[in-house]
Amino acid sequence: MSLSPGLNPIVGIVADDVTGATDSVVQFSRSGWPSRLLLDSSGSRRFEPGSAVALTSDARPMDTVSARNATELSVENLVRSGADHLYLKIDSTMRGSVAGQLAGALSAWEKLHPGCFAVLCPAYPAMGRTVKNGLLRVHGLPVEDSPAGRDPVTPVRTSDLASLLPGIRTLPLTGASPEENARILQRAAAEDGMVAVDAATEAELQVLADALVAAGPLAIPAGSAGLAIAMARSWAEVRHAPAAPEPASSAPAAQTVVVVSSVHDIARAQAAYLCAHLAPADLQVLQPDPSLLHNGIALGEWTAARLAEHVLPPRVLLILSPAADVQLPLSGAAVARRLAAVVQQTVETGDVGSLVLVGGDGAHAVLDALSATSLLITGAVQEGIPRGYIEGGGASGRVVVTKAGGFGDITALLDTVNDLTNYTALPSETHS
Numbered sequence: 001m002s003l004s005p006g007l008n009p010i011v012g013i014v015a016d017d018v019t020g021a022t023d024s025v026v027q028f029s030r031s032g033w034p035s036r037l038l039l040d041s042s043g044s045r046r047f048e049p050g051s052a053v054a055l056t057s058d059a060r061p062m063d064t065v066s067a068r069n070a071t072e073l074s075v076e077n078l079v080r081s082g083a084d085h086l087y088l089k090i091d092s093t094m095r096g097s098v099a100g101q102l103a104g105a106l107s108a109w110e111k112l113h114p115g116c117f118a119v120l121c122p123a124y125p126a127m128g129r130t131v132k133n134g135l136l137r138v139h140g141l142p143v144e145d146s147p148a149g150r151d152p153v154t155p156v157r158t159s160d161l162a163s164l165l166p167g168i169r170t171l172p173l174t175g176a177s178p179e180e181n182a183r184i185l186q187r188a189a190a191e192d193g194m195v196a197v198d199a200a201t202e203a204e205l206q207v208l209a210d211a212l213v214a215a216g217p218l219a220i221p222a223g224s225a226g227l228a229i230a231m232a233r234s235w236a237e238v239r240h241a242p243a244a245p246e247p248a249s250s251a252p253a254a255q256t257v258v259v260v261s262s263v264h265d266i267a268r269a270q271a272a273y274l275c276a277h278l279a280p281a282d283l284q285v286l287q288p289d290p291s292l293l294h295n296g297i298a299l300g301e302w303t304a305a306r307l308a309e310h311v312l313p314p315r316v317l318l319i320l321s322p323a324a325d326v327q328l329p330l331s332g333a334a335v336a337r338r339l340a341a342v343v344q345q346t347v348e349t350g351d352v353g354s355l356v357l358v359g360g361d362g363a364h365a366v367l368d369a370l371s372a373t374s375l376l377i378t379g380a381v382q383e384g385i386p387r388g389y390i391e392g393g394g395a396s397g398r399v400v401v402t403k404a405g406g407f408g409d410i411t412a413l414l415d416t417v418n419d420l421t422n423y424t425a426l427p428s429e430t431h432s
Helices: 018-030 064-080 098-110 178-188 202-218 225-236 265-277 296-307 332-349 360-369 412-422
Strands: 011-015 035-038 052-056 085-089 117-121 129-132 135-138 194-197 219-223 255-260 283-286 316-320 352-358 374-382 385-391 399-403
Touching: 011 018, 011 064, 011 225, 018 035, 018 052, 018 085, 018 225, 018 352, 018 360, 018 374, 018 385, 018 399, 052 064, 064 085, 064 098, 085 098, 085 225, 098 117, 098 219, 117 178, 117 202, 178 194, 178 202, 178 219, 202 219, 202 225, 219 225, 255 265, 255 332, 255 360, 255 412, 265 283, 265 316, 265 352, 265 412, 283 296, 296 332, 316 332, 332 352, 332 360, 352 360, 352 412, 374 412, 399 412
Parallel strands: 011 052, 011 085, 035 052, 085 219, 117 194, 117 219, 255 316, 255 352, 283 316, 352 399
Antiparallel strands: 035 374, 129 135, 374 385, 385 399
């Protein structure tokens, strides 16, 4: 049931948003896989054996049917790009349309692998997410009592996986070998095509990953970046392509633009901490008034005027969406596109060396506005904060960092911009 010796898998990762995609594919980069987030979803690009490729479905806020269709299409596009193994990245706190995503992945994968089944484990111990006796906790609290329970878009009302995914069975792995655990998983998933697994430690995730590799491509791992870490290690043991080193660097980066589109409590607290701990000369904050968001011309004029206030651009430019409690004239997606237009104008007129994108919808909108075709993921600033380079479009070669709104310590954004002050771009990718 395991991979054949000498086989170099191409792992396709379908994620429910951009930051989740980068947070998962960076785990493969750390284990030596050439790793990219694909922004062109046509499936026309082919990738070398032994690589990892992520694609976002944007399915998190969708209804179940729409999420199923979007996930199915994303899996099909990855298959056309050469993917022969699949990882489904879901939110570590089970926010959003997880049931629809699982159904879509199974529907698409079944066409290639009849009898396939999904194995769910959202645990991410390094970030405080654990699953024990079928209950999801965040830093020891039931998930509904964490910030995920107060999420303004996709709140989680219970920590019981069987309630979030009616009928799913959760079990611990007790087999003596990966092969025995693989058989346990396959038997448990036989009726409904899916099963959930307890994990509260990285060691337990590694046991699960070894079992999933033993099960072969019939098994679809479905989890957060926590399980992706373990899967990258286990799949790497049967991968024979040379490791992908961190690229050498040379030219120093210029201004760092931080874009906080997320309205999550944690993201807003991190932005406030960044503002409080940077010298005034090092920071400019752009937060458009809601009245500007429905008028692209007025927004552009406002942006130009604000950028012209500084003869020498400050080290950090922070672009914020309106607060969560502000009544807006546009949808969240439309607000993200307006913020992306501000970022595009900044990149076109300034000396931007790096971008920090906080919030999945906003990150996607920014990368679309910049006509990026992919991100080469090379490492991480810290756990949950991947770093790489933009490929394609007018911002090609610039450093990019992505972060989910609900992740990280209060110092995460300050630590990130300080790291980027000393981080440098690829010699071949520096921009004029």
